Amino acid sequence: TSLWGHCKSSFATAPRIVTFIQSIANELVRFCKGCVDDEGIDLLQSEPEDVTRVLTQVLNVCGKFKSSYFEAKARLARSGGGGSPWKFQNQLLFSRLDACLERVHDLLDIVEGSIVFNKALNVRVGGSDSVGLCEGIDKTVDDFKDAMRALQGVFPESSGAAQYLLDTDDNGLFEYGYHEVFRPRVQQLEARLAQIAGHAWDSAGVSLSELGRVADSFEPLAERPVGRIEWGTRQPTFLDAWHDDLMNSQAVLHGGIHVGALSTPKSAPSGDAGSSSPPRPTTTSTQQLDPSMLPEAAANLEKHCAALYPNTPAATAAVMWCQGLLRRISSASSSAHPRLDPETMSLPRAQDCVTIQRRLVKDVKSLMQSVYEGWASSAGQVSEEKLRLPVLSFEAEDNVFAVNFDPFLARTLKESLFFEQQDDASNDDNNSTEHFSIPISVKGLARNRDRLRLQVLRLTHICTIINTVQNELPETARDLLEEESTALGQLLMTMGVSNLRWCDEDRVDEFIATASTSVGQLETAVELLRSTLSGSLALVNNMRISDKLFPVVPSKSDARVLTATDYKKKVSEHLDHRKATMVSVGATINAKLQTLFAELNSLRHESRSASHTPPINESEPRWQAYIRSFAVELRGALKTMTVSALEGLERQLDVNGYIKANGG
Numbered sequence: 280t281s282l283w284g285h286c287k288s289s290f291a292t293a294p295r296i297v298t299f300i301q302s303i304a305n306e307l308v309r310f311c312k313g314c315v316d317d318e319g320i321d322l323l324q325s326e327p328e329d330v331t332r333v334l335t336q337v338l339n340v341c342g343k344f345k346s347s348y349f350e351a352k353a354r355l356a357r358s359g360g361g362g363s364p365w366k367f368q369n370q371l372l373f374s375r376l377d378a379c380l381e382r383v384h385d386l387l388d389i390v391e392g393s394i395v396f397n398k399a400l401n402v403r404v405g406g407s408d409s410v411g412l413c414e415g416i417d418k419t420v421d422d423f424k425d426a427m428r429a430l431q432g433v434f435p436e437s438s439g440a441a442q443y444l445l446d447t448d449d450n451g452l453f454e455y456g457y458h459e460v461f462r463p464r465v466q467q468l469e470a471r472l473a474q475i476a477g478h479a480w481d482s483a484g485v486s487l488s489e490l491g492r493v494a495d496s497f498e499p500l501a502e503r504p505v506g507r508i509e510w511g512t513r514q515p516t517f518l519d520a521w522h523d524d525l526m527n528s529q530a531v532l533h534g535g536i537h538v539g540a541l542s543t544p545k546s547a548p549s550g551d552a553g554s555s556s557p558p559r560p561t562t563t564s565t566q567q568l569d570p571s572m573l574p575e576a577a578a579n580l581e582k583h584c585a586a587l588y589p590n591t592p593a594a595t596a597a598v599m600w601c602q603g604l605l606r607r608i609s610s611a612s613s614s615a616h617p618r619l620d621p622e623t624m625s626l627p628r629a630q631d632c633v634t635i636q637r638r639l640v641k642d643v644k645s646l647m648q649s650v651y652e653g654w655a656s657s658a659g660q661v662s663e664e665k666l667r668l669p670v671l672s673f674e675a676e677d678n679v680f681a682v683n684f685d686p687f688l689a690r691t692l693k694e695s696l697f698f699e700q701q702d703d704a705s706n707d708d709n710n711s712t713e714h715f716s717i718p719i720s721v722k723g724l725a726r727n728r729d730r731l732r733l734q735v736l737r738l739t740h741i742c743t744i745i746n747t748v749q750n751e752l753p754e755t756a757r758d759l760l761e762e763e764s765t766a767l768g769q770l771l772m773t774m775g776v777s778n779l780r781w782c783d784e785d786r787v788d789e790f791i792a793t794a795s796t797s798v799g800q801l802e803t804a805v806e807l808l809r810s811t812l813s814g815s816l817a818l819v820n821n822m823r824i825s826d827k828l829f830p831v832v833p834s835k836s837d838a839r840v841l842t843a844t845d846y847k848k849k850v851s852e853h854l855d856h857r858k859a860t861m862v863s864v865g866a867t868i869n870a871k872l873q874t875l876f877a878e879l880n881s882l883r884h885e886s887r888s889a890s891h892t893p894p895i896n897e898s899e900p901r902w903q904a905y906i907r908s909f910a911v912e913l914r915g916a917l918k919t920m921t922v923s924a925l926e927g928l929e930r931q932l933d934v935n936g937y938i939k940a941n942g943g
Contacts, residue, residue, distance in 0.1 A: 297367055300348065304376040307344055311337045311379070327393045334383050334390070341380055345373060385457050389430075392465050395499040395506075396423040399472060409482070415475050423468050430461040472500055473509040480513050487520040491614040514623040521615035522628060525635045528608050532643060535583045535600065536568075536576040568642040577649040592690040594654040595697045598715075601647035605640065612636050651698065655718045658691050662724050666782040670738060670790075671775030678749055680742040680771055684735050684781070688724070692732070695725040727784065737791050738775070744798045745771065748805060755905040756808045759879060759895065760801060767797045800882045811875045812909065815868045816916050822860060823920035827927065868913070872906070 315333055370377075400420045433456030476497040483489040494517070500506035568576060577597065584596035591599070615632075616624075623629055665685040672683040698715040717725055724731075748757060748764045757764070774790045781787065880894040895902055 293367065297371060300367075300372050301375075304344070304373055307341060308375055308379045311340060327390045327397065330390045331387065331394075334387050337383050338380065338387075341376055341383075345376070348372070382453065385453075389457070389461070391499070391502065392423070392469070393427070395469070395472070395503060396420050398499050399497070412475055412478055412482075416472070419468050419472050419475070423465065426461055426464045426468070429464070430456045433460060466505070469500065469503055469505045472497075473505045476500060476506070477509055477513075480516065485516070485520050485523060487517075487524040487611055487614060490517055490520050491618075494618055511620070514619060517615060517618060518623060518626070518629055518632070521611060521619075522632050522635075524611045524615075525608070525632055525639065528604060528611070528639055529635065531604060531607075532639065532646075536579045536646070567638055568645060570645070573645060573649040574653060576646055577653050580646065581650065581653075592694045592697075594650055594690075595694050597650045598647055598697070598701070601643050601650070605643050608636060608639055608643070651715050654694060654698075655721070658694070658718065658721050660720065661687055662691050662721060666724070667780050669776055670734075670779045670781055670787055671742070671771055673772060673776050679746050680768075680775075682735055682738045682742060684731075688731075688781075691721065691724060692728050695721050696728065699725065730784065731781070734787055734791060737795065741771070741791070741794050741798045744802050744805070748801055752805065752808070753908060755901070755908040758901040759808070759905055760804055761901075763797065763801050763804070763883070767794065767801060770794055770797070800885065804879060804882055807875055807878050811871050812912060815871055815909075815913060818864045818867060819913065819916040819920055822857075822864060823916075823923050826857065826920065826924045872909070876902070 315337070396419070399416050434452055476493070479493045479497070480490070483493050490513075494501070494510075497506070501510045580600070581593040581597045584591075584600050585593040587600070588596040619629065665688045668685060669683050672681050673679070674681070695717055699717055702715040702717070745764060745767055748760055749768070752760075771794065775794075779787055779790055876895065876897065883894055
């Protein structure tokens with residue numbers, strides 16, 4: 280417009296300005312073609328996404344130029360701009376540019392077809408006709424590749440197709456290849472693919488997830504004309520599947536709560552007038568949660584979830600259950616809503632689906648909030664009561680110590696951590712309306728969560744050791760640790776059972792530190808007693824395993840028949856070796872017992888200042904009793920070894936041959 284209004288001597292005439300605009304348009308076409316060449320894009324061979332990106336940029340640039348021209352023309356018509364309005368024919372100005380844009384649209388159509396058939400290559404359809412449908416898809420994709428090769432074959436082999444794709448002065452080669460060779464064939468293939476998609480829809484049944492999977496598989500096809508027609512015929516099926524899925528979600532919700540928590544609309548039948556039982560719920564869109572019954576519904580849901588997830592605290596399980604149901608409802612909506620066209624969404628059934636979805640989301644969120652509020656109102660008060668319980672308990676009948684950490688406290692610790700994480704997630708999500716802040720009465724317990732868990736673990740270890748000594752060790756071994764176990768038991772009774780409470784945090788830590796010292800010594804002593812006996816029995820067992828006078832399998836190469844002299848010599852050597860081995864093993868076992876004796880006294884010496892336990896004497900009856908019980912275990916192992924050796928010898932003697940040779 281500046282040239283038109285102010286350069287009257289040169290560009291103020293129509294021929295000059297037309298030539299000028301034509302020059303810009305032609306230069307723009309050459310520029311766009313150069314950009315495609317610079318990108319290194321082969322419009323028929325490169326990845327469809329890359330080709331689409333480059334061609335879209337070409338459309339944007341050329342479209343921007345034309346829109347700028349029309350804006351300038353309109354502005355000149357309104358203000359005059361120093362000259363007469365432009366009345367040039369658009370065809371005169373943009374003939375080559377429009378031809379380029381039309382070519383780009385044709386190329387985009389080819390690329391979109393490539394995307395459709397490339398994605399179809401990965402589609403695998405289920406159902407009874409799956410094999411035939413999948414074979415049909417593969418055949419259709421192969422036919423499309425043939426159509427692409429036919430399009431490329433239109434252009435001279437010496438120059439290839441790339442030179443002609445954006446060149447509108449190609450003597451009609453592209454027009455012929457695209458409109459006469461390629462496009463009619465591809466339209467037939469798209470119709471065939473749409474028919475296969477229809478069969479896949481029929482095989483998917485009425486499941487929303489299966490229908491959504493089919494829709495995703497053939498999504499690019501839905502953007503093509505034949506695909507839009509096929510998808511349009513499937514809209515009611517998809518809408519019905521969405522409605523059914525919402526009804527199923529509603530049934531799941533109602534199955535998790537008591538019937539009495541449902542309100543019955545005035546228009547719905549309410550049962551017999553004299554009946555005291557609540558009306559039976561039906562899966563219709565009129566059911567909704569009565570706000571006044573939310574606490575009862577939340578309590579029933581916790582019972583329901585406690586049975587479903589026995590290892591998860593009830594409130595946590597109920598909230599997780601609600602969140603899972605919300606995800607299911609949201610997934611159904613996100614799957615169905617974008618795929619339904621505006622005309623379908625305006626139908627009463629679609630509006631009913633939207634209403635059901637919103638109400639279900641509201642009901643589930645209200646139920647979830649009610650579960651949280653019920654937990655928050657009771658957790659703090661009950662937790663304070665449970666923290667005043669003794670840290671340990673003692674069952675006199677079974678002589679067993681146990682950690683007295685109430686299960687409610689354990690659940691509260693887990694639930695407080697869960698609700699803290701949920702509250703953090705809600706704060707990070709600006710669209711979230713659920714808040715699970717921890718009540719002040721529970722925050723103290725939540726702050727000490729790690730400390731309490733560590734205390735429970737250490738006390739559990741202490742109780743395990745004292746219970747092992749008092750109830751699992753043999754009597755002779757238990758007598759050797761009598762002073763230590765008695766002193767530890769008295770400490771646990773005096774402090775853990777009678778005096779200390781979970782709320783006495785620092786004193787509990789001091790008690791655990793004191794008890795852990797004694798427990799560590801007891802644990803070492805128990806391990807010494809067990810390892811000495813098990814190690815000694817292992818030595819005898821190794822003797823049994825290695826005690827083989829003859830080869831077990833006579834067919835081996837080293838097996839031979841012995842003469843009487845050789846046999847007596849072999850037995851004599853074996854008995855001498857066995858005797859020497861037993862002497863060596865006996866010495867090793869005696870050394871183990873001496874080490875055990877010394878280690879036990881060393882441990883008693885370490886704890887003498889606290890428990891005043893004197894050392895064990897070898898002549899003491901309890902040590903002698905332990906040695907006797909130890910010897911009983913060894914004799915049993917030696918008997919097993921002897922019997923095993925005799926059985927092995929019997930298996931390898933030819934008794935019948937011996938009897939026959941000696942006339943017996």
